[in-house]
Amino acid sequence: MIGASELAIFAAVVEESSFSQAALKIGLSKTVVSKKVSALEQELNTQLLYRTTRKLSLTDAGKLLYKHAKGINQQANDAFTAINELSQEVSGHIIMSVPTISGELLLADLVAKFCKKYPKVSIELRLENKLVDLVEEGVDLAIRTAELADSSLIAVPLLQSSWVVCCSPEYLNSTNPLKEIDDLKMHNCLCYDLQANGGNEWRFTKGEQQKSILVKGSMSSNNALSLKKAALNDMGVIYVPKCSVYEELQNGSLVQVLQQYKARSLGVFAIYPYTRHKPEKITLLIDSIKQAYRSLEHIFN
Template identity: 75%
Template sequence: MIGASELVIFAAVVEEKSFNGAARKTGLSNTVVSKKISALEAELNTQLLYRTTRKLSLTDAGRTLYQHAKGLNQQASDAFTAVNELSRDISGHITMSVPTISGELLLAKVISEFCRTYPNITIELRLENKLVDLVEDGVDLAIRTAELKDSSLIAVPLLQSNWVVCASPAYLGSSAPLDSIDDLKQHNCLCYDLQTNGSNEWRFGSKTKSRAIRVSGSMSSNNALTLKKAALYDTGVIYVPKCSVYEELQAGALVEVLSEHQPRSLGVFAVYPYTRMKPKKIELLIQSIKAAYQDLRHYFE
């Protein structure tokens, strides 16, 4: 199927009057340019160019195609120019505070790609699970998974993050039944210390109708990865954000339980201090981060 890239390359060949010139203009090799033109002719089942050792000339079909392709080529050139100019204009430093889970799952990749796109921006990425004071600590942007209270911070919603109760098949097979919330009292519950209401209080349901139960276990941690590894070692039951165990659930290494009960669900937000004019660099970074979260929303919801 003919794509825009083939048409752009064809227009470049015509305008540069050679494969070598088109290769220089598009940043491709001579071989790639030649193969693209041959593939285009094969797809259309017609010859577009007369090739001699000294020059190239258009066939009637080639002239017709060029009339359409040259407009696309100009649009692509204008777009590249606009992006390059934008990249040069956007500069400065951004200090970010992000949760460990999101930092390891997707933000490190997003930030790397963002820095390549905007080479005049530098970013300090802090992976930390505490809620820092953005103004006092000099943080420009933070990612927070929480029920946000009213404040002077501007919050941009990214998505909802659901939690799951899960354990390894071996643990479940050798332990007491786990069919209801009350059954959790009979299990070794490994607690996530970052829960707002206390690590030993596991909550289910909505704000209007919720159920909480006090659990106990042999260990707790403020790091979901640590709890996941403990669960994989058949140590006990964990209640953690779904994104932290998504791949293990898909592989069957961990099994979700109590799925009929509504789990915790917290909003994920990009937050930054209020300013009259939002810096363009912050706006662009939030757009990139939001797109990345949306691409992986199945990990969270």
């Protein structure tokens, strides 16, 4: 009879890619762990793992079983967390994935203050522009600026982030006119590769009308700071989140163009995997993030 303990051991072996490391993680001997997995294979009458001297890999049956077994340890952790939080102060480790703009703008400072306020909480802050698979990579919380597709993840809306088209005054005064969207075809447009529909497709609305234009230029980047520096060096026109160029728009080193058109606006969300009991540390961190964003709402809209 297969029990939850055997499935939990199997999941640990898969996640650690090692019988030895799994044994250390769950506090059993390597021999016991190996026997438990072998017994599981015998019970199911199928091979779950390919074993070599260098690595372990899953068979198709192993992949299917792991898909169902991997949640067991998480459910146990959720249960222990729920009980512990009744009698203990907030504690634990959080792996957090955030876009570079948000991380540099406010979340790095916020995380430092949060850890200071809750000294038994540790946070691994990953600044990355790729959309990671939270469940696959073990990420507890992510901040995303996007049009979200349906998913099993829980999304907490934080605010809207508006985009702008801008360039330096020197560039604007030394090139062709830039008064209508079609004028962009005559300009060096520096593209932000993170845009969902391609960095060279710039979208606008005016009243009820929507319009997009394919642009081209001498540079593209997945980092808004790089594009801002290029624009400040009079290289061309950029289409980026307003928050990334707010100070430059205020001091005049960059100027907004095509203001009669509305550039894109995307929601900013805090996202975490579904659990029956959301850990208190995640709730508190999301609340802190929401307050921080709201306090800077003027630079996003």
